[in-house]
Amino acid sequence: MQSVVSQFNNKITWHDLLQSGNRIFLGSNAGIPNALVDSLIQDGKGIKDIEVTHIGTLSDERWALPEHQGQFKVNTFFIHGKVIRQAVDEGRADYTPVFLSEISSLFSDDILPLDAALIMVSPPDELGYCSLGVSVDVVMSAARSAKKIIAQINPKMPRTAGHSFLHISEFAACLTHEQALPEVHQAPKTDIYERIGQYVAMLVNDGATLQLGIGKIPDATLRYLSKHKDLGIHSEMISDGVIDLIKSGVINNRKKTFHPGKSVVSFCMGTERLYEFVHNNPHIEFYPSSYVNKPTNIAKNDNLVSINSALEVDLTGQVVADSIGHDFYSGIGGQVDFVTGATISKGGKPIIALPSTAKNGSVSRIVANITDGAGVVTSRGNVHYVITEFGVASLKGKSIRERALELIRVAHPKFREELLASVRQHYWVPDYQTKFPTDVPELGELQLKEISIQGDTFYLRPLNPADERQLQEFFYSHTKETLRLRYNYIPQGMSRQNSCDLVSVDQTKDLALTIVNQQGSKIAIEAVGRYYLNPDNTCEVAFVTRENQQGKGMASRLMKQMIDIAKQRHISKMVAFVRSENKPMISVFEQFEFKRVFNPDPAEVELVLFLEEK
Numbered sequence: 178m179q180s181v182v183s184q185f186n187n188k189i190t191w192h193d194l195l196q197s198g199n200r201i202f203l204g205s206n207a208g209i210p211n212a213l214v215d216s217l218i219q220d221g222k223g224i225k226d227i228e229v230t231h232i233g234t235l236s237d238e239r240w241a242l243p244e245h246q247g248q249f250k251v252n253t254f255f256i257h258g259k260v261i262r263q264a265v266d267e268g269r270a271d272y273t274p275v276f277l278s279e280i281s282s283l284f285s286d287d288i289l290p291l292d293a294a295l296i297m298v299s300p301p302d303e304l305g306y307c308s309l310g311v312s313v314d315v316v317m318s319a320a321r322s323a324k325k326i327i328a329q330i331n332p333k334m335p336r337t338a339g340h341s342f343l344h345i346s347e348f349a350a351c352l353t354h355e356q357a358l359p360e361v362h363q364a365p366k367t368d369i370y371e372r373i374g375q376y377v378a379m380l381v382n383d384g385a386t387l388q389l390g391i392g393k394i395p396d397a398t399l400r401y402l403s404k405h406k407d408l409g410i411h412s413e414m415i416s417d418g419v420i421d422l423i424k425s426g427v428i429n430n431r432k433k434t435f436h437p438g439k440s441v442v443s444f445c446m447g448t449e450r451l452y453e454f455v456h457n458n459p460h461i462e463f464y465p466s467s468y469v470n471k472p473t474n475i476a477k478n479d480n481l482v483s484i485n486s487a488l489e490v491d492l493t494g495q496v497v498a499d500s501i502g503h504d505f506y507s508g509i510g511g512q513v514d515f516v517t518g519a520t521i522s523k524g525g526k527p528i529i530a531l532p533s534t535a536k537n538g539s540v541s542r543i544v545a546n547i548t549d550g551a552g553v554v555t556s557r558g559n560v561h562y563v564i565t566e567f568g569v570a571s572l573k574g575k576s577i578r579e580r581a582l583e584l585i586r587v588a589h590p591k592f593r594e595e596l597l598a599s600v601r602q603h604y605w606v607p608d609y610q611t612k613f614p615t616d617v618p619e620l621g622e623l624q625l626k627e628i629s630i631q632g633d634t635f636y637l638r639p640l641n642p643a644d645e646r647q648l649q650e651f652f653y654s655h656t657k658e659t660l661r662l663r664y665n666y667i668p669q670g671m672s673r674q675n676s677c678d679l680v681s682v683d684q685t686k687d688l689a690l691t692i693v694n695q696q697g698s699k700i701a702i703e704a705v706g707r708y709y710l711n712p713d714n715t716c717e718v719a720f721v722t723r724e725n726q727q728g729k730g731m732a733s734r735l736m737k738q739m740i741d742i743a744k745q746r747h748i749s750k751m752v753a754f755v756r757s758e759n760k761p762m763i764s765v766f767e768q769f770e771f772k773r774v775f776n777p778d779p780a781e782v783e784l785v786l787f788l789e790e791k
Contacts, residue, residue: 189350191221194325199292200228202284202319206414206444207361207452208312209236210297210329212354217295218245226250230289232280232315232508233257235359235446241270252289254280254315255508256499265505274499274552277413277511278470281318294323297356298343299334306342310334311358311452313341313463314413314443325349331356335452339441339462360448363417364393368622369532372566374398375623377484377530380562380569381405384432385526386478388412388515389419391446394486394530402427409433410440411478413470413511415461417447420454435477436462443469470511475518481525483515485555488531489542492581492600494557494572496529503550516559526561526697533565533589543588545599561698563587568624570643573698577604583643586614609674612681614641617688619742626738628692630729635703637734640680640689644702647693649676651702654723686710688742692731706735708743708751715750716743720762732765740769744788751786 195201195217204210217224218239229240229251238260240249251270254277256262264270275283283289296316298307307330309316320326320343328343328351345351364370374397381387381402386409389395399418402408409430410419422428423440430438440461445451455461468474475481487496488506499508519525535542543565547553561573563584570583581600585593593613600606617624617639626637640648652671682689692704703726708716718739720732743751753771755762757780767773771784 191217191224194327194350195221195224195227195293197223197225197227199224200230200289202291202294202296202316202323203229203231203234203240204294204296204316205232205234205312205314207235207358207446208297208310208316208334208444209234209359210295210331211236211356212352213295213327213329214240216352218248221248224248228252230254230291230319232277233510234261235361243269253508255510256505257507262506272505272508274509276470276509276514277315277466278472278514279467280315281322281465281467284319284322291319291323293325293327293349294319295327295329296320297329297331297334299336300330300332300353301345302336305345307345308334308336309341309343309463310337311446311455311463312444313337313339314466317341317343317465318467320347327351329354329356333357335456337455337461337463338457338459339464340468341463358449358452361391361416361446362448363396366397367393369566370394370397371400372622373530373532373564375401376564376566376569376625377528378402378405379623379625379627380526380528380564381408381482382480382524383407385409385480385482385524386411386430386433386435387428388475388481388483388485388511388519389416390414390485391416392486395484398484398530407432409437409478410442410461411435411469411475411481412441413443413466413515415440415442415445415447415451417451420451423460430460432480434479435474441469466511470514472514472517472521475515476521476523476525478518479523479525481515481519481522483519483525483527485512485516485527485529486531487529487542487555488535489544489548489551490529490531490560490563490584491544491547492584492596492604493577494560494563494580494584495547495553496555496560497547497551498554500551502548509554513555513559516555520559520561524697527559528562528564529555529560530564533567533587534592538589541588541592541596543584543592543596545596545603565589571695571698571700578606579643579646581606582610582645586641586643607674607677609677610642610645610681612642612683614639614643615682615684617684617690617742619745620738628734630731630734633694635692635694635731637690637692637738639684640682640691640705642677642681644680644691645673645677647700647702648680648705649673651705651723652676655721656724682707688716688739690735690738692734704731704735706732706739708739710748714748715752716748718751718753718766720765727761732762733768736765736769740786740788747789749787749789751788753784755782755784756780757782
């Protein structure tokens with residue numbers, strides 16, 4: 178390869194541009210100017226102790242190798258690759274924690290003044306303007322604050338729309354060197370991540386605006402959004418997963434309340450297909466992170482759904498995302514920016530999604546106590562939803578005890594007993610709360626079905642121990658007449674202990690299903706259906722529906738599902754005892770071919786459905 182330095186203006190050398198002890202910024206993500214780095218290493222010998230600042234870098238990170246430690250000292254705001262991570266671990270590099278939205282102020286406020294910004298740009302247009310292409314993020318802010326801009330003009334860098342342009346006259350020096358952009362390919366599908374993606378997708382309503390990252394969880398989530406409508410993008414980054422949704426019209430930004438009609442991002446990482454897709458694409462606009470990640474700007478998008486991950490979450494909802502114990506692994510990045518923005522967005526949903534275990538299932542990522550040395554990135558007050566492959570834990574408005582039970586519910590089953598024992602050491606959990614949710618595999622892998630009733634959306638799922646308070650509220654919503662018809666007498670109350678007993682069901686034996694109305698973090702039980710298994714392999718069935726939902730078919734939905742499950746479990750007969758004046762409930766049973774049989778009590782009707790041949 179031709180020496181890069183010869184492509185500079187003949188009167189300019191690295192010694193003209195930089196001095197020992199200078200601080201420089203190095204372009205981000207897929208926009209690393211490797212040719213400039215190589216030239217500086219080769220032709221800038223004698224310039225020592227250069228502080229190199231940057232965020233994530235898709236590169237071999239050669240500047241952080243031990244052999245260059247006399248020339249460079251790295252100060253990174255985000256740890257991405259193995260070389261930087263090792264340099265931080267060994268003390269040859271520093272990690273500075275900072276919100277992505279605030280990095281620009283470190284430069285502009287001279288907290289970390291920059292002597293130069295080494296960046297990659299597209300070739301200039303006929304007016305002399307170069308685009309920062311796939312990586313505007315903090316690069317634009319660094320370029321505007323640095324005393325000198327040194328640019329690598331890469332013919333393969335896409336031209337992107339938005340606030341991405343610098344004029345070639347602003348460069349103190351530049352060179353033209355073609356460089357293929359680094360590619361990030363989608364990871365193979367796995368059952369765990371597919372299930373997490375399905376749960377996340379169920380929290381995304383039509384018309385929502387999305388913040389996505391890169392990796393298995395965003396990729397899986399996007400695969401389950403193909404039937405959604407009018408989605409938008411306001412995200413620090415995008416990857417290949419958005420392309421087909423944009424082309425199909427699922428993502429059209431039509432319902433966005435901030436930059437309507439446009440996907441707003443600050444950088445992208447993916448394959449050549451993505452880079453070609455954003456090239457001269459007026460529908461995707463790139464802006465600096467100081468703008469995209471500003472929480473008040475994020476919140477201008479109604480129904481903003483932020484999807485972020487974590488290394489571990491403790492039972493109070495604290496999120497660890499940048500370190501594994503004392504070892505720094507990544508960085509704060511934009512998680513807190515978007516969690517905060519989604520929290521104050523009208524209808525917003527901040528989501529933390531992660532697998533329930535690490536290290537091949539040997540370690541729980543839902544933990545009783547944060548690992549010694551680990552730091553909290555997102556506070557317990559900001560977390561609304563935590564999702565694992567075992568479900569969705571809704572934390573907003575939950576007490577510490579309720580949060581712990583919700584999070585134990587979505588932890589891996591083999592760690593639940595240990596987690597409950599651990600939480601009892603620090604927080605009050607009543608002795609009667611000892612049971613954990615059990616699966617109803619006949620409902621499918623998600624244990625959840627979205628149903629539509631008279632145009633409204635509800636969810637049919639098993640009752641579980643975390644429903645204790647909701648069931649108590651459901652009970653106290655009933656009129657005395659409903660209680661009398663359901664229980665044959667009027668119960669005087671429903672204590673939390675009684676409610677706990679009713680939701681802590683061994684679903685492998687008995688069955689307890691519910692239909693819930695869930696609007697964000699607000700959950701209301703609308704109907705409950707149960708059967709109790711008898712020793713003779715028959716079961717007794719009962720239902721109760723909230724008064725304002727009666728007559729809409731909820732009992733029928735539950736009945737159909739329970740019959741199907743009972744058949745799969747080879748139960749021989751279902752039996753129901755109904756007050757004779759409860760005509761609507763009798764009608765539901767007879768609709769499913771339950772037959773009346775003799776009952777000596779005239780106030781009660783006994784109905785039977787044979788599921789297997791006698």
